Amino acid sequence: MKVFKFGGASLETIERIQQVGKIIQAYPDDKLLIVISAMGKTTNELENVAKNFFMRKREIASQLLYNIEQHHLQVAESLLGTKEHPLFTQLQQFFTEAEWTLGEKPLRNYDYYYDQLVGLGELLSTAIVSAYFNQVGITNVWLDVRDVFRTDDNFRDANIDWEVTQRQVNEKVLPLFNAVDIVIAQGFIGSTDQNESVTLGREGSDYSAAVFANLLNAESQTIWKDVEGLKNADPKLFPNTVNIPEIGFNEVIEMAYYGAQVIHPKTIKPLQNKQIPLYVKCFLDKDLPGTVIKGDADGRKLPPLIILKKNQVLITITSRAYDFITEDKISDIYEIFHDKKVKINLTQNAAISFSCCIDNNPEKIELLIKALHAGFKISYNEGLELLTVRHFKNGLLEELTKGRKILLEQRSDSTVQLIMK
């Protein structure tokens, strides 16, 4: 069994959906569990529906939903070449349910309504793709993942109940493979024990695929993207990036920790726990080698990994009485950061001060500084960048920091971090 995941970019046009079909046809001997996310930018559009609904701008919400509906109906008709197909009844049911939600008075919190509305994108995309594949001979079964993925009610970032989900995978998913080789399910969504829809966090479909891979004991997971694989830096920020042919799970977790937007960070653990390799491949050309992320990757082959976080603020916290910054003070400081939900990207201690680098989020910083003010003097520096380089080579750092002012630097054997202006 293999698990495949196709993201929004691979479903953005009719041609791309057809291309996804060709990729699947290249695996005739495999059982495939295919996880699909919403088409193109549908999730962003649905977020707008949810926002307007919650602000009681129902007319606007309905209009936006109608636009999404029209677009999906057109895609479905183009792919199937007809409007006479049971798919259209299924799509109509999804829209009717969403319209019912829009007809409610928002009595519960925003996150709840967000989850009832935004998961629609995945229901639509999977239904359309499944029907189209069946029509062109890629025989498959459509699965409503909400009957399988049980979660808590932490809306917008729901947590999987692994025990119940494993049982439902065994009872409801495995038997499907007795009759067909391909099962198509939604990424990103699940359901509570009260049958309320939930989402698993933005870009959560990679994670959904990893949950399936873990619970099905899959031989591998493949994320099909519009890029060649993982690169050693963001090509939008750096020239001369190179592809990474193989990399370890821990290394990818480190990269995500330092701020690389590679793969949804939650994706790695379910795979690592069962040593299931994760392939990142390009759906535009399946013969490109791509990247494999696995437990026993050879770290010596890695190029330098470069991660740049822009728009950083360096806050320096000094004790008002010029006392030493000792463990008790540091623990007070951390408690305030935790309480204000501010994530620290890098820290440095000195005798009477503590400095840390955080993302520039003015509202959060204002509250943070207010809370710190009681015990500490605060100074801060904005408009900075945090550069992290793992496995750095001589010469590279000079090149990356040329003409820049370095405010702080930390080095270990494998990693260097610089805050620069």
Ligand code: ASP
């Ligand atoms: N469609 C969802 C999103 O855009 C989930 C995903 O793409 O992974 O966030």
Ligand code: MG
């Ligand atoms: Mg998406």
